[in-house]
Amino acid sequence: MDVTWILLIIVLYLLAVVTFHMYVRYLSAQRHNFDPKYLPVIVEPWYCPFLGPALALMDLESAVNRWRARFGENFTVFILGKFVTVLTKYSDLKTYYHAPEEALSLGQAALVLLGSAFPESHFIKDHNSVPHIQRILTPRFLRQTAINIDQVIDDYFNLKNGQFWEEYGNGAVVDIFDFVYRFVLRTNSASFTSHRIYKNHVTEIIDLFTTLDADKSFINPFTHGIKTRLGIRSERDIAWEKWVNLFVPEIEHCVKMIEDNIQPKGIDFMYDTVKYAIEDMQRHGKTLTPRYIAFLIYGIFFPAQLNTYTTLAYVLLEWIRHGHDEIGHKLQEEIDSAPPPGELTIDYLNSLEYIQACIYEVIRTHTEFPIAFRYAAADVQLADGKFVPTGNLVITPVTRAHELYVDPYRFDPDRHLKPREEMKADPYKALPFGRGKHPCSGEKYVKMQIRVVLIRLAKLCTMEIMPESIDYEKIVNKKQLVGLSRPTKPVFVRITKQC
């Protein structure tokens, strides 16, 4: 290539960079970001603003540390066409977690980030499914689902619905994360659909959810968005149609019950969901569609799956790993004292504090850098008098907060129990289930679920990590953006039937 061409390319590139800076700073709808009233805005590196911040996503922790060192604890970065304010200053975290939805909105942030990766995401804009989830997860619901989960486990291993032992013989080697992923979906299908759907379609639900999984498409909804615009039906579109159709007969049945004023006999998730959907649609002056109900069901499956299966898989791995030491003995003591199937009560399950401490410890040790995110629906004032401008995404890293803990790299459940309770030293740095306006709606459910599964699996089988997977920590991806860190390859565990 001759010199003229090289010079021309350099000039054109510099022109593009200057145009980009001019547009962002003076012409774009969000140019107010550069007003001194707001936090400093980083568009770096200046010579490659198109790619640099995007690459930072691959190691956000290092990028945030670098930016923090240069620009202070709170700052805004222009990344993938969006202004993202990063808050790391402790005094502002309280504001962040307690800001009302009208100021810092989780729903709108999900809409911006997930976009079309979340099926029927247009519903997120006007409808909030969280009140429905909160309303449904009552103590009565928890009591019933504890019994159901107990039954599902028994079914899965011993009866027609799962045929685990029949399929694998008395011992099987499984990838524990994949096994638990499907197992959690199985128990959630029993909790969050209906008995008929669980009984006849559980495998289909698991497969469809796996195809639809918005977690895989998180912050990468572009491909799906482009396909939708071009009218190309993807595998996910087809799966979504099947997901909707799966629920239609049940929805029609519940609508008829509601019209005829017939109450369900016991806990009925589908009935409650249809009832909520009818009321919600009436409030918005819209007509009920099965798609909205299918969206609500997916909207509970999604958060109920994201971190649960990883937490449960790590709890099982820690239980196996500590089989012969004090941690293992304390866990086993709680497991052994459990009453037989069908007799587990919520009060009893809640009394199992050591298992709860293991859940907290698993979340703590595998939370490398997940971000909590919100959308600034209004200007938000911070402690130093600066503002987060309306329209920005606002994130805060939730890390292991090593400084709070004694010997932070050790797996030590006792740190979460009296008298130590190290987590309480700073409630805004240690938040396994969130805090403020958006604490986890499923906390009680998931603690119950993990306890029941652990107790029952311990009675049904023994587990052993296969030699090739003993060092599984080495293959854990610690640079994940959302959710607990997960291994990048299978972690093999042998499951053997208890005699």
Ligand code: HEM
């Ligand atoms: C070990 C498993 C789980 C962990 C570690 C976890 C963690 C969290 C955290 C940290 C938040 C707050 C996010 C934020 O502030 O940005 C959250 C929110 C939420 N979680 Fe969970 N969660 C788990 C399981 C579940 C389950 C099983 C469900 C449903 C049954 C659920 C439903 C939700 C919902 C609906 C929200 C949003 C609440 C709102 O917007 O007000 N989660 N979760």
